[in-house]
Amino acid sequence: MTTPAIDPTPSCSLLELGHDDGRVFSMADYQGPVPRWCSGCGDHSVLSATQRLLAAEQLKPEATVFVSGIGCSSRFPHYMKTYGFHGIHGRALPVATGIKLTRPELKVFTVMGDGDCVSIGAGHWVHATRYNVDMVALLLDNNIYGLTKKQTSPTTPQGYASNTQPRGSYLPALNPLEATLGITNASFVAQTAEWLPPHLYATLEAAYRHRGFAFVRVLQRCPHFTPDMYGEVVKDPGRVELLVHENGIFAPELDRMVEHKIPHDPADLDGARRLAEPAAAIRLGLFFRDETHPRYEETRSLPRLTAREKTALLGEEFDRHAV
Numbered sequence: 001m002t003t004p005a006i007d008p009t010p011s012c013s014l015l016e017l018g019h020d021d022g023r024v025f026s027m028a029d030y031q032g033p034v035p036r037w038c039s040g041c042g043d044h045s046v047l048s049a050t051q052r053l054l055a056a057e058q059l060k061p062e063a064t065v066f067v068s069g070i071g072c073s074s075r076f077p078h079y080m081k082t083y084g085f086h087g088i089h090g091r092a093l094p095v096a097t098g099i100k101l102t103r104p105e106l107k108v109f110t111v112m113g114d115g116d117c118v119s120i121g122a123g124h125w126v127h128a129t130r131y132n133v134d135m136v137a138l139l140l141d142n143n144i145y146g147l148t149k150k151q152t153s154p155t156t157p158q159g160y161a162s163n164t165q166p167r168g169s170y171l172p173a174l175n176p177l178e179a180t181l182g183i184t185n186a187s188f189v190a191q192t193a194e195w196l197p198p199h200l201y202a203t204l205e206a207a208y209r210h211r212g213f214a215f216v217r218v219l220q221r222c223p224h225f226t227p228d229m230y231g232e233v234v235k236d237p238g239r240v241e242l243l244v245h246e247n248g249i250f251a252p253e254l255d256r257m258v259e260h261k262i263p264h265d266p267a268d269l270d271g272a273r274r275l276a277e278p279a280a281a282i283r284l285g286l287f288f289r290d291e292t293h294p295r296y297e298e299t300r301s302l303p304r305l306t307a308r309e310k311t312a313l314l315g316e317e318f319d320r321h322a323v
């Protein structure tokens with residue numbers, strides 16, 4: 001845990017949390033301790049883009065929550081000066097879902113590694129996508145288990161040697177974009193790369209503004225264990241293809257650098273699925289967005305009770321069954 005304890009009976013009302021109290025936040029207001037990630041780790045870039053976004057959107061630190069599982073990337077909440085929950089490996093999404101359903105006024109961000117999200121947490125990833133609860137879900141995909149020292153992950157390219165599969169990963173890599181686009185009720189699917197800050201920022205911004213579950217796969221370098229993974233792509237913008245559309249993600253600085261552009265309307269799910277298939281180039285942009293999909297929080301209306309009231313009701317219920 002990184003931040004002050006949450007009072008189970010909040011003293012401020014929902015109205016007060018949303019009220020403009022005249023404070024102005026700078027990036028420093030969101031910055032926690034100096035990160036302990038390796039030098040050159042792509043997680044640094046995601047952290048600073050996120051802090052920039054929070055400052056641009058003037059999110060109140062006390063009304064913002066970062067939830068993670070376990071992994072290098074999951075140290076993220078420690079480095080934010082907001083509320084945070086550094087949870088259990090693979091379980092970030094159920095925790096984040098619970099927070100958002102209980103406190104809908106909070107802005108919720110979930111940060112997961114590829115092991116966390118598409119391996120041990122795969123079941124939660126599928127159902128969180130379908131539930132479409134309003135939050136930003138970041139998959140920081142370095143194609144390896146970093147914290148546990150270069151173990152093969154589901155997104156490790158076939159043939160890539162690791163400490164658990166030294167002769168190379170046996171199976172073709174799982175494609176998180178194709179998989180998410182195949183889940184019923186998926187409402188926002190995007191891909192970006194941490195070494196392209198303008199695109200990373202524009203993607204985070206679009207995800208934050210989406211109403212629903214915004215799934216963003218961030219391609220992330222792990223120079224410590226997989227320095228060769230993205231080497232050529234980082235040096236050569238010719239290996240990147242940008243999805244472009246008036247309703248897509250705009251990063252004008254990158255538009256000038258990247259020659260290869262593919263027109264793609266993010267409302268076109270079939271087109272998105274085709275573009276998500278493995279290709280020679282890395283495709284970045286907004287694959288799919290549809291804000292008309294139902295969100296789970298809209299389908300249920302629970303009375304808003306304090307923790308004390310809930311405990312009292314639970315006590316009454318138990319009493320009914322006591323002999």
Ligand SMILES: Cc1ncc(C[n+]2csc(CCOP(=O)(O)OP(=O)(O)O)c2C)c(N)n1
Pocket residue numbers: 070071072073074089112113114115116117120140142144145146147148153
């Ligand atoms: C239930 C459980 N199983 C396994 C582990 C060991 N473990 C910790 S982090 C991790 C994988 C980390 O990889 P990833 O999620 O891709 O994040 P990264 O470190 O690469 O950012 C594993 C297997 C654990 N902590 N808990």
Ligand code: SF4
Pocket residue numbers: 036037038040041042043072073142146147221222223224225
């Ligand atoms: S091991 Fe890799 S993912 Fe972990 S902090 Fe170092 S560079 Fe980042």
